[in-house]
Amino acid sequence: MVELGALPEDCIAHILSLTTPLDAARSAAVSRAFRTASDSDAVWRNFLPPDLDLIVSTSSPPPFGPSLTRKKDVFLRLCSDPLLIDSGRKSFALEKWSGKKCYMVGARDLSIVWGNTPSSWRWSSFHVSRFPEVAELIRVRWLEVHAKMETRLLSADTYYAAYFIFKFVHGNY
Amino acid sequence: MSSSPPPSSAAASPSCPKKMIALRSSDGETFEIEEAAALQSKTLENMIDEDCAGTPIPLPNVTGKILAKVVEFCSKHAEPGVDDESLRAWDAEFVNVEQATVFDYILAANFLEIPTLLNLTCNVVADMIRGKTPDEIRKFFNIKSIFSPEEEEEVRRENHWAFE
Numbered sequence: 007m008v009e010l011g012a013l014p015e016d017c018i019a020h021i022l023s024l025t026t027p028l029d030a031a032r033s034a035a036v037s038r039a040f041r042t043a044s045d046s047d048a049v050w051r052n053f054l055p056p057d058l059d060l061i062v063s064t065s066s067p068p069p070f071g072p073s074l075t076r077k078k079d080v081f082l083r084l085c086s087d088p089l090l091i092d093s094g095r096k097s098f099a100l101e102k103w104s105g106k107k108c109y110m111v112g113a114r115d116l117s118i119v120w121g122n123t124p125s126s127w128r129w130s131s132f133h134v135s136r137f138p139e140v141a142e143l144i145r146v147r148w149l150e151v152h153a154k155m156e157t158r159l160l161s162a163d164t165y166y167a168a169y170f171i172f173k174f175v176h177g178n179y
Numbered sequence: 180m181s182s183s184p185p186p187s188s189a190a191a192s193p194s195c196p197k198k199m200i201a202l203r204s205s206d207g208e209t210f211e212i213e214e215a216a217a218l219q220s221k222t223l224e225n226m227i228d229e230d231c232a233g234t235p236i237p238l239p240n241v242t243g244k245i246l247a248k249v250v251e252f253c254s255k256h257a258e259p260g261v262d263d264e265s266l267r268a269w270d271a272e273f274v275n276v277e278q279a280t281v282f283d284y285i286l287a288a289n290f291l292e293i294p295t296l297l298n299l300t301c302n303v304v305a306d307m308i309r310g311k312t313p314d315e316i317r318k319f320f321n322i323k324s325i326f327s328p329e330e331e332e333e334v335r336r337e338n339h340w341a342f343e
Contacts, residue, residue, distance in 0.1 A: 010304065011322035013282060017289050020297065024305035031341035035313035035334045037324045082340075102340065 018043035023052035050077035112137035201235035208243030216257035221292035
């Protein structure tokens with residue numbers, strides 16, 4: 007009678023690739039066979055977005071050095087270190103539990119009404135931001151900011167939430 | 180009446196009689212399967228291309244009990260005119276079996292390279308694994324771990340984010 011533990015590693019890997027990144031990583035602690043299967047490229051290739059090469063091609067310098075040969079390491083890197091893409095206008099990362107794509111749209115990629123009026127908005131670099139430029143609100147009577155995202159860039163079959171990220175400068179209001 | 184083409188690549192021309200392929204299980208039982216159904220197995224597809232004599236193809240890795248079910252699966256999936264919803268329901272019934280049988284199906288699907296069956300059966304096991312801790316997985320599947328305490332510690336450290 008066959009037991010799960012006796013299945014060949016590529017079968018275990020196939021099974022794990024149908025779970026989630028969290029389940030796959032956790033199951034490494036089940037047994038040696040599970041550990042090898044769970045670390046294999048067959049599993050993590052499935053969790054990486056199929057269009058990853060295309061996305062990464064717009065990032066410079068190339069983000070993955072020769073040390074990142076395992077797909078698992080590529081996955082984990084993308085979860086912890088957002089990648090600047092699209093000429094530094096957006097950042098891209100993966101959500102660790104699910105492998106879904108996350109994006110952040112930089113200020114330069116937003117449509118800010120009166121954004122080019124120096125008395126209303128000032129553009130500068132800010133060391134805390136991952137983007138080369140941030141927009142600082144000086145004074146407006148009309149605050150309107152638009153962001154646009156092509157849905158084809160997103161992960162399929164996924165609910166997304168959009169967040170507006172801003173920082174108050176101490177004492178300025 | 181329109182029929183949907185079978186998922187496998189070849190379609191027999193309507194004027195030719197359906198070619199039957201003979202298979203022999205590890206315990207000596209023989210089964211006949213239509214060529215269109217057999218072509219769902221990449222392993223069989225390769226063997227059919229090579230074989231001309233028509234002698235039963237020996238499958239030493241698959242018992243008669245399991246081969247019968249595999250033939251049933253492939254035949255169903257080669258049937259024209261089955262809508263997706265019915266097929267899904269049929270598939271769900273097909274894998275509604277005890278754990279050990281699912282593993283036998285996985286081994287057979289892996290050996291015979293039948294992607295549809297492999298995905299179906301692996302998904303059943305994936306559903307059982309999702310959300311469980313390593314201990315729960317071991318208990319559920321009766322897996323004995325031979326990790327030393329140091330090894331287990333190392334694995335948990337390497338994957339610490341999954342254990343937080």
